[in-house]
Amino acid sequence: MSDLILHHYPTSPFSEKVRLILGYKKLPWKSVTIPAIMPKPDVLALTGGYRKTPFLQIGADIYCDSALICDVLEHRQATPTLYPPHNKGLARVLAQWADSTLFWAAMAYTLQPKGAATLFTDPALGKAFGEDRGKMSVNMTRLRPADAAAAYRSYLRRLANMLEEHPFLLGDAPCVADFAVYHPLWFSRVRVPSMAGILDATPGVLAWMDRMAAIGHGPSQELGSADAIAIAARATPAALADEPFQDEHGIALGSRVTVTAESFGPESTEGELLAATRMHYTLRRSDERAGTVHVHFPRIGYVLRKAEG
Structure with missing residues (x-):
């Protein structure tokens, strides 16, 4: 199973959210410290445009937004759960x-x-x-x-x-x-x-x-950003889960699209739309250093559009 690589910086609040969840689930992780402000060339090599902090890398799969990262970590380690069965909806709404x-x-x-x-x-x-x-x-x-x-x-x-x-x-x-x-x-x-x-x-x-x-951050090891890019270049993106295509936009799978945050962070990521499921978007893109990567976004909070040109 590929390592969890968190790209973050120490004073980032959303990174602290994810660091504590890693500690809560006792998941070991690799720590890549990224700049707090632009330029962020190594970040963009992996994400294609998204530059908010943190993001999670697993091989050649890049997961943007801490809400999506929570879901990924829950699938990686189901216990202790982040989503108690009796309050699952309430927990998600309160978190949002x-x-x-x-x-x-x-x-x-x-x-x-x-x-x-x-x-x-x-x-x-x-x-x-x-x-x-x-x-x-x-x-x-x-x-x-x-x-x-x-x-x-x-x-x-x-x-x-x-x-x-x-x-x-x-x-x-x-x-x-x-x-x-x-x-x-x-x-x-x-x-x-x-x-x-x-x-x-x-x-x-x-x-x-x-x-x-008191939960703490769990065990972590430092990793350089160039090393993280090399890991992505050597890896193959994981097979996508067999989830139904949920078309809300009239945009077919395989189209060139952009995904952009609704409000904070106007930078877009462009790629080939591989999946639009009930909760997530997945784009395939290529970078001369990172190779072929899949970049994943949550649907809530993000806007999908056909790419221009």
Whole structure:
């Protein structure tokens, strides 16, 4: 079975979500540290355009978006489950809210000038990061810090209510919702401690965060990005699961298409459409260094279009 290779960087919140899930499932993984901002030539060699963090590589298969990575890891190691049978739908919906609404409120609050000065001691690096994320968020309406603070406080109180009777959000064990809710709070508390005071009003949430942090990241080994590309070049993409083609666009399999995030991250990946199942898209593309790879996306949150020309 091919190694799990996570392409990430230490301060990335969504990477922390996946790192903790790897630890929860006790899955060994290879760690490729990628740049936080463009240029990212080794990333694009594998993804073809997608440059958000993290992404997961298994041989010549590239999995984009942490929501899809969660599904991949669940298939790799079913226990302990991320999707409790009695709350599977609720867990997914809560995770989607956390990865979007909660995340952006937390970021807008945490990265206001005081927080940004804590995270970026080098003003030039902070400016470069801000310009990079500005390009990624051209299609978004961003919360102002004051509005974000009010929303963040309300969300924290609601999370505290959920934790009054259980150690985790939906019961006695963590599920995908816990990992999705945790990572933006982790960013405020651990990466930008000057902004962590907002959490003090919800001690139940802080105690839950301690329980989540105790899970750890599991065993990992460092791997260079060039080595990861070489692994993809030597590998053959895995056979696709026999799942029905779900055509919502009138685009036939085998067509040249692009897949683009709905909002954050306007960069597209172009390739041959190999699969459009109930939950996923798969594109085949070739790169002079990485060879032939399959790039996979979740359907939710992404837009499929026919390629121009």
